[in-house]
Amino acid sequence: MNIFELKIWDDERSKCTFYTVQWIDTEISETDKFLIRYETSHSDAIQQLLSFILKAVGEDHGAVDALFNRFENEVVGLPNKGNARLGEFKYHYPEFPLRLYALKITDNIVVLFDGGVKDGPTNQASSLQGKWQEACHFAKRILEEIRDKNIQVDEYNKLLTNHLGESEIII
Amino acid sequence: MKSKIAERILNSTPKDVEIYVRLYADLVVRITDILKEKQMTQKALAENLGKQPSEIHKWLSGDHNFTLRSLAKLQAELGEEIIYIPQKVIYTHYIEGGVKTMHMTVVKNSAKPSIDTLYIESTPQPLADVI
Numbered sequence: 055m056n057i058f059e060l061k062i063w064d065d066e067r068s069k070c071t072f073y074t075v076q077w078i079d080t081e082i083s084e085t086d087k088f089l090i091r092y093e094t095s096h097s098d099a100i101q102q103l104l105s106f107i108l109k110a111v112g113e114d115h116g117a118v119d120a121l122f123n124r125f126e127n128e129v130v131g132l133p134n135k136g137n138a139r140l141g142e143f144k145y146h147y148p149e150f151p152l153r154l155y156a157l158k159i160t161d162n163i164v165v166l167f168d169g170g171v172k173d174g175p176t177n178q179a180s181s182l183q184g185k186w187q188e189a190c191h192f193a194k195r196i197l198e199e200i201r202d203k204n205i206q207v208d209e210y211n212k213l214l215t216n217h218l219g220e221s222e223i224i225i
Numbered sequence: 226m227k228s229k230i231a232e233r234i235l236n237s238t239p240k241d242v243e244i245y246v247r248l249y250a251d252l253v254v255r256i257t258d259i260l261k262e263k264q265m266t267q268k269a270l271a272e273n274l275g276k277q278p279s280e281i282h283k284w285l286s287g288d289h290n291f292t293l294r295s296l297a298k299l300q301a302e303l304g305e306e307i308i309y310i311p312q313k314v315i316y317t318h319y320i321e322g323g324v325k326t327m328h329m330t331v332v333k334n335s336a337k338p339s340i341d342t343l344y345i346e347s348t349p350q351p352l353a354d355v356i
Contacts, residue, residue, distance in 0.1 A: 064227040074228075086230045093234055101238040102246055104231060109243055110250035120257040121250055134253070
């Protein structure tokens with residue numbers, strides 16, 4: 055109860071390893087729950103968001119500050135702030151319908167949580183509130199474990215390990 | 226190891242969406258890096274461009290639609306190239322018994338090289354291998 059695993063979600067990108075969290079009594083990670091929940095109703099947004107995370111961050115730049123700039127207490131909301139128009143293509147990131155919450159450990163290690171639809175001016179005033187609070191809770195506990203050295207940050211290999219140097223991290 | 230669900234969605238993503246998202250991120254990171262390198266504040270950039278600081282903040286943090294014209298203004302003011310357009314060049318290679326002409330597209334821009342890439346690029350290679 056209230057125990058979760060911090061596990062690798064994607065470690066096949068050159069610039070960043072992505073972790074996720076999964077309640078110990080469930081079969082699916084919080085980030086995969088988010089994808090499944092919105093892959094049909096918000097398919098375009100999910101595709102953009104996933105390209106942003108796995109391609110732009112994972113393969114091109116890492117989790118640099120310019121791309122992780124939507125600070126919301128302990129977590130950041132993805133995608134980053136910003137929009138752009140190139141020729142006929144126009145994307146409105148400020149009006150982007152979805153938010154996925156994340157915790158940046160380093161430029162090369164990121165933990166992804168759950169998220170939802172941004173349907174209000176603030177997290178508190180939208181249906182995201184519960185997911186945002188939950189993400190902040192996960193993030194606080196992970197940061198505490200890092201501070202207490204129960205989780206080791208291996209920047210060279212872009213990995214997190216437990217205090218024994220093993221990949222299994224239960225919190 | 227990767228999420229099977231993420232992999233499935235990524236595989237169904239149109240190529241233009243992926244290209245756009247990556248280009249957009251490249252622009253944001255490039256402009257931010259140039260400002261840092263030149264130790265230029267958004268306020269100074271605004272003054273130089275004759276604009277309000279709030280407008281430049283919008284350019285760099287989200288509420289501006291980049292157009293070719295705004296990118297050109299930024300590029301002129303920052304004194305650094307922000308985007309590159311690949312150009313085709315003709316390369317003539319002399320071989321025994323004749324001349325072989327090749328057409329090549331030269332692409333200048335690429336993601337910021339990692340330390341590993343820099344190491345590989347600095348390793349001398351025989352000219353024949355390079356060609």
